[in-house]
Each structure stands twice: as structure tokens, then as C-alpha cells.
Amino acid sequence: MPRSTVARINLDALRTNYRAACERSGGAKVMAVVKADGYGHGIARVASALADMAPKFAVACIEEAWAIRAAGHAQPVVLLQGVHAAGDLADCVHSNFEPVVHGEQQLAWMEQSGDAPTFWLKVNTGMNRLGFRGDALPAVMTKLEKMGAAPKLQGFVGHFACADDASSTMTLAQTANFETATAPWPTLMKSVGNSAAHFIPGQPLFDWSRPGIMLYGGSPIVGKTGPQLGLEPVMSLEAPLITTRVVKAGESVGYGAGWVAERDTRMGMVAIGYGDGYPRHAGTDTPAAIAGRRIRLIGRVSMDMLAVDLSNVSEAREGDLVELWGRTVGIDEVASCAGTISYELLTGLTSRVPRVSQ
Numbered sequence: 001m002p003r004s005t006v007a008r009i010n011l012d013a014l015r016t017n018y019r020a021a022c023e024r025s026g027g028a029k030v031m032a033v034v035k036a037d038g039y040g041h042g043i044a045r046v047a048s049a050l051a052d053m054a055p056k057f058a059v060a061c062i063e064e065a066w067a068i069r070a071a072g073h074a075q076p077v078v079l080l081q082g083v084h085a086a087g088d089l090a091d092c093v094h095s096n097f098e099p100v101v102h103g104e105q106q107l108a109w110m111e112q113s114g115d116a117p118t119f120w121l122k123v124n125t126g127m128n129r130l131g132f133r134g135d136a137l138p139a140v141m142t143k144l145e146k147m148g149a150a151p152k153l154q155g156f157v158g159h160f161a162c163a164d165d166a167s168s169t170m171t172l173a174q175t176a177n178f179e180t181a182t183a184p185w186p187t188l189m190k191s192v193g194n195s196a197a198h199f200i201p202g203q204p205l206f207d208w209s210r211p212g213i214m215l216y217g218g219s220p221i222v223g224k225t226g227p228q229l230g231l232e233p234v235m236s237l238e239a240p241l242i243t244t245r246v247v248k249a250g251e252s253v254g255y256g257a258g259w260v261a262e263r264d265t266r267m268g269m270v271a272i273g274y275g276d277g278y279p280r281h282a283g284t285d286t287p288a289a290i291a292g293r294r295i296r297l298i299g300r301v302s303m304d305m306l307a308v309d310l311s312n313v314s315e316a317r318e319g320d321l322v323e324l325w326g327r328t329v330g331i332d333e334v335a336s337c338a339g340t341i342s343y344e345l346l347t348g349l350t351s352r353v354p355r356v357s358q
Ligand SMILES: Cc1ncc(COP(=O)(O)O)c(C=O)c1O
Pocket: 033, 080, 159, 193, 194, 195, 196, 210, 211, 212, 213, 214, 220
């Protein structure tokens, strides 16, 4: 019998969140971002659940696009990082993958290949990770025309640096840069918005939006949880209590002996740890739940287990399931206790934890 540590994936919630993205997209079509193994939920499972709704998928790299094809889905797949080798361009042509071209190297590969796939150009509007600056676009467009690739250009993509921060003016400035840079080519499409941009009043999302984390129920906005934004948690992470005991006042629990009981305390050990991707930096008082009642972690998270305080769930017994995040305990809360974001928790869950569709 395998241990009952498991991530339950609620595909109805995923579909509900996709619909929420469509409702918030201001008429833009919505490509579902399913990179990093569908943000840890399983790319094939997620693509299959969204296949009849999402007209395009977006991934980071070609391997992830292959996984969508292997799951039997024929939609165009945008490669947000473009290709990593010249030879991949021919695969893009044959497989209906749409690479983003973000730099000179990729342009040179396109010129060599002679047969361009449908593609997008990345505009650097201030993020300064990838893309051509606005003032370089006319020269890039001339090159594309010369090599005969211009007719395959779908449009322009940008990416926001601070859309998660409602008080930042950077998103407005980046949008203005993007509009100025792309104005000479009004018939080409535009895509700028990740999940956070769906929650910024008045933010144009142009032709295509690109939500990721909101599809999975995680919050894209600093200081808000997914449920506060009307999103439904998709993953419920649970693990069994494998023992319970009373630690006496003055005794400690686990590595580092950092948590010491102030009074006799009934506690339990839960079969999940950082070897499963549960964050080691989640310290004492990080919430968890048993049967819908909130409990708290105590002491340091180990590789394969962690300790919880059972003081307020006196009926808890070995074998009971503990929710680490899900409907009772929001993943954004756990992330905040661990000094990180839900994206890292979801994508960091290891292969030791089976994902089970519901
Ligand atoms: C270019 C690009 N677009 C869209 C997304 C989706 O972002 P989010 O998960 O914040 O919605 C990402 C994710 O990192 C991205 O890199």
C-alpha cells in the first residue's frame, strides 16, 4: 500500500478559474499557461481539462509543447521562451508550435532555417529579461521582411514586472511603452497580461491574455489570497498522521530542538516533508487542517515528515488526513509563512507526491 500522501487536483475548479479569466479579460482571448508541468498539477491532466475551452496553450519550452501533443491536443502552443536550438524551428512548423522570438540569436536561426513557423516577437518594455527594445523593432521588422518571415508573424508579446503590486506605476509605463513600440503595425496582435493584469482595473489585455497562477487558484496579487479574488483552489495537498504523542512541558520536537512545549502538548507527525516539496522554511504556526479544523505546525520541517500541534483536535488519530493546503488552508497563507509565493510551492512539489484527479 502506498502512503496516503497525495495532491488531489480538482479539475472543475481549474475550469471555473479559466472561466473567471475569460470574464476578466475584457474580450481578449485567453491562452492557458501550463508550463512547469501545469504549475505542478500535471501538464497532460491540465491541458486535457481545458482542451475544449482554451484556444491556445502557452509553455516555456518545446518539451512541454510535446507533452501537450502526447496528451492528444492539437491547439497551437506558444513557446514563451522560444526555441533553444535552430533545429527546433522545423518542429515548430510541423507541430503548430508558435515560438516567441526574443533576441538576435533566434532571428539568425530563423534566417538559416528558411521556413519560419507562426511566431511572436517579444518586446522589452522594461522587464529587461528578454525581448527587443521598442526602438529596435523597425530594424527587426525589416530583417523579417527580407528573410520572408514577416507573413508568419502573429504579433507582439510583452511581460509586466510589477503587475502583482497594485500600487506600482510600472505596469502603466510598460503598457505605454508597448503601445508606442507596436503602433506602426496596428494589424498585428498584442499580448501583455499575466494573471495579475486580469485584476487591474482598466488594464488593456489587447488580443490575448496569458494567465497562469490564477487558473490554479493561487493569488497573483501581493496581499490577497486566491479565494479573496474569487478563485478556487485546484490542488489539495494531504498527508496522514503517522503517530501522535504527548510532549511534556519543556520538551522539544524535531531537528534543532527549536520548538519547546510550554505545557504538555498532544502532537502528531505527518508523513510529508521537504523531500515532497513542502517548504522547509514553513515554521511553527504555519497553518494546516484536520477535518476542516485548523491546526498549526510546530518545530522544523524534516525531509519526510513534519510535526503538528493537536491541542484543539483532541479526537485526531493516527491515519487521519492532514490538509497542508487546499480549501481550509489557502496555499497563499502557507507560502507567506514560508517567505515565498504559491508558484514556488506548486511547481516545487516533487514526483514522490502522486497527483490524483478529482
Ligand atoms: C511570459 C509569461 N507570460 C505569462 C505568464 C503567466 O504568469 P502568471 O502565472 O503570473 O499568470 C508567465 C509566467 O511566468 C510568463 O513568463
